[in-house]
Amino acid sequence: MENFYRLNIDTNCFTKQFNLDNFIKKIRTPKFKVPTLHNFPLEKDNGVISNDWLDYMHDIQLPPKNLIMFYRQENYQHFGAHIDLDNTTGKNDRIFALNWTIDPNDQSEMAWYELPYDWEDKVVYTEIGSAYAEWPINNLKETGNRCTIADHPTLVRTDLPHTVFMKNNYRLSLSFRFDLKFDNWNDVVEYFKPYFI
Ligand SMILES: [Fe+2]
Numbered sequence: 001m002e003n004f005y006r007l008n009i010d011t012n013c014f015t016k017q018f019n020l021d022n023f024i025k026k027i028r029t030p031k032f033k034v035p036t037l038h039n040f041p042l043e044k045d046n047g048v049i050s051n052d053w054l055d056y057m058h059d060i061q062l063p064p065k066n067l068i069m070f071y072r073q074e075n076y077q078h079f080g081a082h083i084d085l086d087n088t089t090g091k092n093d094r095i096f097a098l099n100w101t102i103d104p105n106d107q108s109e110m111a112w113y114e115l116p117y118d119w120e121d122k123v124v125y126t127e128i129g130s131a132y133a134e135w136p137i138n139n140l141k142e143t144g145n146r147c148t149i150a151d152h153p154t155l156v157r158t159d160l161p162h163t164v165f166m167k168n169n170y171r172l173s174l175s176f177r178f179d180l181k182f183d184n185w186n187d188v189v190e191y192f193k194p195y196f197i
Contacts, residue, residue, distance in 0.1 A: 001186065003112040003157040004147040007195040009062075011100060011153050013053040013174075020102065024172060027071050035078060038069040042176075060195075064098075064176045072108075072164065072171045081113050081161035082134040085123075094130070095159035096188045098176040104151040108171050113140035113161040135161055149173070155192050157185050 014020060027036060040048050042064050049067060057064050072078075085094050101108070113135075116122075122133035140161055147154065156162070164171065182188045 001189060003144045003160060005155045005192060006197045007153045007155055008197050009153040009195060010056060013049050015047055015050045018048045035070060035072045040067040042066055063179055065179045066177050068175045070173045070175060072166055074168050074170045076166050078163055079136050080134040081137050081140055081163040082132060083161055084158050085131040094177060095182060095185055097156050097158050098153055099149055099156050099173055100151050100153050101149055102172045103169060106150045106171055107148060107167040109146040109148050109165045110156060111142055111146045111163055111165060112144050112157065114143050115160055137163060
């Protein structure tokens with residue numbers, strides 16, 4: 001099994017009024033030398049993600065709950081890899097995300113690592129409602145293949161430590177989270193099989 005799968009999903013998700021260029025200009029200030037994230041709860045009329053796209057996702061049984069936009073500056077290399085899970089149990093509730101990057105030519109690579117046996121000791125709860133733990137990648141063992149996501153909607157595993165190896169362009173990625181609960185990655189993969197390319 002892989003830690004990622006490309007999906008056949010329409011990515012035309014923004015509202016007409018959401019000005020992506022302005023958003024990028026705003027977040028690409030010198031203040032943000034570190035990775036930043038921007039959380040958007042996906043109620044109707046949220047102004048960022050269109051009602052049409054939300055309806056489409058509901059119709060195909062993939063109702064999104066929130067969108068997290070992750071920004072990283074070009075050539076920035078983070079020291080660690082992390083897991084991000086659900087806020088309620090810190091265990092298996094939210095073990096996947098649907099990701100793609102704004103730049104269709106993005107060359108950065110996502111990588112996964114084996115989960116340390118004492119991972120639960122590391123978990124902290126963050127303001128965006130996820131259980132989060134991070135380790136220096138030097139202390140971890142990489143597992144599976146790396147994935148260049150670019151603008152391909154991709155199901156990614158988030159219950160193994162993961163990180164992104166940046167190239168010399170900045171990276172803005174969309175990461176959709178869902179109200180779907182699964183016990184393990186195997187069940188996620190089974191559920192998403194009909195959407196595989
Ligand atoms: Fe993550």
